[in-house]
Amino acid sequence: MSLLSAITGKRWVHPDETAMLQRQLSDTRQKLENTELLNQNLRTQLQDLNAAHTTHIQTLERRHQSAIDQANQSMRTLQGLHEQLTQSLDLETLRHLKENEALLNQLNWLSGTIAHDFRAPLRAIDAYSFFLADDLGSNVPPEAIKSLDEIRRNGQRMGVLLDGLIEYLRMSVCPLNLQSHDLTETVQQVINEHFDFSPVPISVEVRGLLKFDKPLVMRLFKELIDNAVKFSKGVPGAQVQIRQHGMDTIDIIDNGVGFDAAFNRQKFQLFHRMHGNDEFPGEGIGLAMAERIAARHHWQLSLSRLGERTVAQIQLSNHPAQQFQQTG
Template sequence: MLAVLLRLLSFFTGQPLASPKQLAQLQSELGMQQAKTAALEELNGKLRAELKTQQQQNEQQQMALRLTLEGRISARQQEMSTLREAYEQLARSVDLETQRQIRENNALLNQLNWLSGTIAHDFRAPLRAIDAYSFFLADDLGANAPPEAEKSLEEIRRNGKRMGVLLDALIEYLRLGVCPLNLQTHSLQNILEQVVDEHFDFSPVPIEIQVSGQFKFDKALVMRLFKELIDNAVKFAKPVEQPRVQIRMASPNTLEIIDNGVGFSQAHDAQKFRLFHRMHGNDEFEGEGIGLAMAERIATRHHWTLQLARVGNQTVASLELETDS
């Protein structure tokens, strides 16, 4: 009967009507949709709460990080300020120390100049007198002078001349320690070739040059250094049957001057660069023990290291050079 009434109602209204079963199904679906909507709203609320909590935590972390960074920056600024004050204090101290050293160096230079002048004049005056009076005495004695007297006078003049050479060497040695350096970059090969051409053009000992490199040094002083080292090598190599001198680069910063001469005894190893120290007797080789001391003095002024060693049957003079940075 209900179904018939529903059909009649649908016929008169012109609209389809759902059956009770369909209405129940629709109500069930509507209930499910409402439940889902409520669940979604609950989930959305939870997400909003979690997001708010996360934002609060992020803000707290950012605040803590900001405070930490500000603390570190403040500490670093304080540290930099302390270092700056310490540096300024050190700079003032170094400046004062530099001024003190300059004053001391100037005082030392004045003393050396005074000593050089004293040696050059006051010490030479007695030598000139001794030399002159020896000639006067020889002239007074004339041809009747005893042979012993002539020999003694000749010995006096010879030693006076030697003393003059020693005084010149001492003055030059002192000058090398205080003279200003004209540091320029030069070719090592060009300098050595110039030294050999000027001083060893007629050397009886062959000199072989195999060097390279640009270094900063005082040209005049380093030419003197090489002249002394090569002269020492040639002098002691000359007596052997096949003498030779080789100048080579053992490394990019190490120059060696090698000779196959007679060498020197280990007893002289500690004193070989001492001024006026001879490593051979006066009757064996000429010289006054000046050359090596001059060379070592010049090397020291350039912060180079000069060494002399006997290796097998060869004498090796090695120079550790500072590069031109």
């Protein structure tokens, strides 16, 4: 075949080689067809994936738009409710302001009436008791003198009670002047002005800056310290301690005679006394005043008996607007 190829100038292939080449060509053609089929499948799958992706994106966009529309609708609904609530609150606030104004006018009228109209009969009783004693002269029986003295004494006591009631009413409605004050200086000023010669030693351990109406809070501490001193007088080893716990609690502690637990509910009532007139002086005004001042500052005042000690506790942290700062 090499000679024949040389003669003819063409390459002659042996039949066996031809068969092998044909098989190779057939295999190559089959591979090409398989590759084309695979490419076609891949193109189809890619098209399906693109279509699914597009559909998914469109679905997400529709859902997102639906969520946006629902959110906008909810926002519009909330805005409408807010406007309604604001209008309702404005009306409610206006109603409360009118009610408070009416109450303030009534309290002012009542305090004026007590201050003037109620005092006239008391002055008349006091004056006519003197006139009666003068008319009777030296022939007045001892029993009559005692009765006239009792009339005048009760008239004077009634005047003190009226003064306390007027002050309590005015304290309940007077505007507050809230400023930052040093608590140590405030309590020490109360002691210097009212308890310089106290028969019972008083110790002070408070510190910090607090917003309050200073004249009213000085009155609060004055009443609580006076109460502690009064009921500790004559008790062996008596002492009054004013102590602070953390930043929100102040205790006024004494080891005096204390009070009966039966009076727990009435101890802050105006004119309520926990001891008889023959035991301790007072008209049952001080604790009521202290509790009213504390309430106006959104503080909580409590009075309890713990063993041999009486504790008046002022809780300062009942109102979120309170600003208390530790110093030193």
